[in-house]
Amino acid sequence: MLTSAVTVSHQWPQVSVDPQRRLNPLDTQAKARKVEGEADMDANGRYMESMLAVWNEWEIRMLVLTSLALQVFLLFFAGIRKRNVSAALSLLLWLAYLLADSIAIYALGYLSQTRVPKAFKRTHRIQALWAPFLLLHLGGQDTITAFSIEDNELWKRHLLSLLTQVGLAVYVFTKSHPGADILAPAVFMFVSGIVEYGERTWALRCASMDNLRSGMVTTPDPGPNYAKFMEEYRFTREAGLQAEIVIEQERRAEAAAVAAGVAEETVPYTEVIADASRFFVIFKRLFANLILSFQERTRSQATFLRLTPEQAYKVIEIELSLMYDTLHSKAAVIHTWYGRLLRCLTLLSTSTACLLFNVLLRHRKGKQHQSSYSHVDVCITNILFGGALCLEVYAIGMMLISYWTHAALRSCNFSFLSNLIFRSIQYFRPESRSKWSNxxxxxxxxxxxxxxxxxxxxxxxxxxxxxxxxxxxxxxxxxxVSHELKIVVFRELKDKTASIVDAESYRKFSNHRGxxxxxxxxxxxxxxxxxxxxxxxxxxxxxxxxxxxxxxxxxxxxxxxxxxxxxxxxxxxxxxxxxxxxxxxxxxxxxxxxxxxxxxxxxxxxxxxxxxxxxxxxxxxxxxxxxxxxxxxxxxxxxxxxxxxxxxxxxxxxxxxxxxxxxxxxxxxRVEMLCYAASKCRSNFHAKQLSGGGELLTVVWFLMAHLGVGEQYRIEAGHARAKLIVEKN
Incomplete structure (x- = not known):
């Protein structure tokens, strides 16, 4: 079979190619690498966008959880520093104290600026409920309101912050247009948050030096009517009667007489706590640079001269512990009748909010067969509720087993309750445990x-x-601090106190330096x-x-x-x-x-x-x-x-x-160097050391005050009783 080949001719357009621009294999590879690089950049860009979206999704969640974790840390570890000198613990507490407020304020600001897509608006509406929790965190914990005593002087700044942050939290919540299932729990949480924040501000005000001093100044007392007395004396003399003024000074017991009539004895621990609570009300005036009278010195000497050295130091340790609580915690507020009432209110309000949230959420699920809220946000909200309740219950427990509560129940003659609290104190705060670093x-x-x-x-x-x-x-x-050193210091002070017989010698004693x-x-x-x-x-x-x-x-x-x-x-x-x-x-x-x-x-x-x-x-x-x-x-x-x-x-x-x-x-x-240093140190510097584990110098200073030695006692004359005696002719 013959086959014929047919040749088809195609006319391709003529293209002139520059010899210098002929296709180079290296250029082809470079273009390929460029295309791959652009693809990698697109992939990296999409990855970064994905990571940024995840971060935006989780940023506020991490902030509120971190805020809660800082509150837990502060509650459990802030009170330890009054008996610990660790620089590492002090640094951690300082960082936590500063970060706790900063993170809570930043989170509130973040919520106020949040812009979520419409598709997620209902899903993330529950995050607005976190605003009152942040207010609760800004209120801080009962164990720490001020890191140092200087923080107490900034209470006006905290008052301004209270007003602005409450306003911001309300704005964040109303901006989210919350439904009825969120509104009711939020109202109760706002009550708890505002009360807690208000308690902290009030505690800072109470612990400021100006307020401490004004609260301890006695009521103005003009004394007997001198003008009327002298007018009667003048009228009597003008009437031709023989008149004479007889002045009788108030009798007082000197230390030597007190020491001679009191034998040293061991008293029960409950009496030690009672003495410390009673004397704290008087001797806390020393931290405000106020003076004491000889009547207070006599009462203190009568108690301390009969105590053993160990128990005398224990009384002082409890007093200094109470002073630390006054300066650095909410003790001055929560251990009052209105403070205890507010604490019950916050616990009830938080519990009600938690119950309402979960009941209404379950009702919503049952009605719509599924919740429109993010499951993660619901879990975080319940973690916040659980954390708030646990912290509140723990704080109330600490408040109950405190020296403050025992003293209050004892003064009200609630014997059964005071004994119950005392047994709890013995278990959780045994007498053998030092109340400062020692x-x-x-x-x-x-x-x-x-x-x-x-x-x-x-x-x-x-x-x-x-x-x-x-x-x-x-x-x-x-x-x-060795037991022998404490014994020597106490014995030397006690012996010198008993040997001093006049007021001037009391003051001169602390001026000796060896x-x-x-x-x-x-x-x-x-x-x-x-x-x-x-x-x-x-x-x-x-x-x-x-x-x-x-x-x-x-x-x-x-x-x-x-x-x-x-x-x-x-x-x-x-x-x-x-x-x-x-x-x-x-x-x-x-x-x-x-x-x-x-x-x-x-x-x-x-x-x-x-x-x-x-x-x-x-x-x-x-x-x-x-x-x-x-x-x-x-x-x-x-x-x-x-x-x-x-x-x-x-x-x-x-x-x-x-x-x-x-x-x-x-x-x-023999306490001369030590006593001289203790008496010359200003009271605010003694107060400053309470948050760093305490200082031996402060303990000796307080022991001197209780034994009547030093320059704290300036009222020596007592009450004079003038009598006008008229002799009839």
């Missing part, structure tokens, strides 16, 4: 100079102004110069001298001397800590300048030889001849006292070990 900080100059080496880190911290915080964290430690101790021991002539200088210089002198005597090795192995050494060194290191880290608690001076100059001279001296430890360094200092006063050689430009302390230590080393450490203990522990 710690004293320790700072040692010689060890600090040996360990504080200049590094790149310390130079950077110095530039940033953080070197002091670094030194506090690295070189300051805490030890327990002079009395040296005079009693018979060494004032040789060592008196060390306590006649400024107080900060005296602390440095005796601190370094105590260390030099300890490292000299003369008393090594003497068992009878060991207790004196331990107590003396603990008090010496504590007083240096106050000088360096708490200078505001001591009298005004140049203590930090003296400390810095002394450290600089010590580093220069220690740098001339290798000193592996503090003992070798101390022995090197003692080996230096210091017959001439350093000031006569160096002048007065440097405030260092290193070699003045060396002279003092050499004078002490001339004494036998037992006498030496008895003298040192007398200066430190």
């Amino acid at each position: 710690l004293m900080a320790q700072h040692n100059l010689i060890s600090f100079c040996l360990l504080d080496k200049p590094t790149v880190l310390t130079k950077v911290l110095s530039v940033l102004g953080l070197k002091g915080h670094w030194d506090s964290w690295l070189h300051i430690r805490h030890i327990d 002079r009395w101790a040296l005079q009693c021991k018979g060494y004032y002539k040789e060592l008196g110069w060390s306590v006649e200088v400024e107080f900060d210089e005296s602390i440095l002198l005796w601190h370094i001298a105590t260390d030099l005597c300890f490292h000299s090795g003369d008393d090594a192995g003497d068992v009878k001397v060991a207790p004196f050494v331990e107590v003396s060194r603990a008090m010496s290191n504590y007083m240096l800590f106050l000088l360096v880290a708490r200078p505001f608690m001591l009298t005004a001076g140049i203590g930090q300048i003296r400390f810095g100059d002394t450290c600089a001279e010590a580093r220069n001296f220690f740098g001339t030889a290798a000193h592996p430890d503090a003992g070798a360094a101390a022995r090197t200092v003692l080996g230096l001849s210091a017959e001439i006063a350093p000031r006569d050689v160096k002048g007065d430009r440097s405030k260092s006292v290193l070699f003045d302390a060396c002279r003092l230590a050499k004078s002490l080393l001339e004494l036998p070990p037992r006498k030496r450490w008895r003298v040192i203990r007398a200066v430190w522990v």
Whole structure:
């Protein structure tokens, strides 16, 4: 078979191709990569949009849950700080305290600006119910209203915030056009939120210093009518009658007489709580810089002189705990008749809101066969309800088993209820548990100079102004306040109180800074110069001298001397800590300048030889001849006292070990240095330390006040009773 091939000719258009632009395989790959990159960018863009949508969906949910978590943390851990000195806990509480308000306010603002698509408007309408919960969170917890006492002075700012945030929450809720199933629960939650926020603002106002002072000032008392009395006296004389004015002073019992008639005894714990609650009402005036009368001193002495040292300290611990509650919590509000009524109101209101929400939600589901609300939002709302109820119940439980409630029931003669509360207090707050940290900080100059080496880190911290915080964290430690130290302080104060017979001696007692101790021991002539200088210089002198005597090795192995050494060194290191880290608690001076100059001279001296430890360094200092006063050689430009302390230590080393450490203990522990520092510290600085675990200086200050020692008592004359006696002719 023959086949014919047919050739078909196609006329293609002629295209002129530039030889330089001919298709290149590399260009093809580049274009492919560009297309793939654009596809990846589109995919990444869609992924980012998806992630952004998820974040927008969950942002407000995470905010309200975080706000609730912060409230739980503050409720359980805020009260711990009054008996804990941990810097980490303090930092966490500070962050939680600031973030709790910031997050709640931001969440309210977020809700007010929310724009949701129409398709989701009904689904997310339940989020408007979260606004009153945020108000509840802004009201804070009963355990903390102010992180520091300075926060109490900002109560007017919190009042303004209360008004604005309540208005914003109402705006957020009304803007969402809520249905009847949300409206009723929201009204009850608004009641709880506004009451809680109002309680916090009122507690801050009550704890401000101006309000504390005005609330403790006694009612103005003009006394007997002097003008009328003198008019009667004048008329009697003008009538020709023989008249005479006889004045009888009010009788008062002095401490010596009180101490002689009272024997020390152990009283039940319920009496300790009752005494603390009774005296707190009186002695809290000290924190407002108010004075006390001799009648109050007599009543306090009559109680404290019969208590054992352990129970006397327990009374003071409870009083300081009550003062902490007054300054940093809602105690001043909730432990009143209206406060307890409001607490019942908030619990009832929150419970009703929770019940209504779930009943109406179930009714809505049954009617429409499905809920139009987001299941996640419903779960979060129930978590908020559950959290609010649990926090409320826990707070009420804490309120019931408190010293405040026990004292109130006892004063109303509700014996059964007060005994029930007391048993609960014994279980949850046993007598053996300390109500403050029971710690004293320790700072040692010689060890600090040996360990504080200049590094790149310390130079950077110095530039940033953080070197002091670094030194506090690295070189300051805490030890327990020993039972022996407490006993010695109490016994010494008690003995001196019983030996004082006039009002002037009470006030002068706290002005001694070791002079009395040296005079009693018979060494004032040789060592008196060390306590006649400024107080900060005296602390440095005796601190370094105590260390030099300890490292000299003369008393090594003497068992009878060991207790004196331990107590003396603990008090010496504590007083240096106050000088360096708490200078505001001591009298005004140049203590930090003296400390810095002394450290600089010590580093220069220690740098001339290798000193592996503090003992070798101390022995090197003692080996230096210091017959001439350093000031006569160096002048007065440097405030260092290193070699003045060396002279003092050499004078002490001339004494036998037992006498030496008895003298040192007398200066430190026979409460003269301690009492002087405690009495000169301003009351607001004592109050400031209550939130940081408490301070031994504050405990001693309160013990002095209860035993009548110090300058707190200015009313000594008492009530005079003038009688006009007329003799008939």
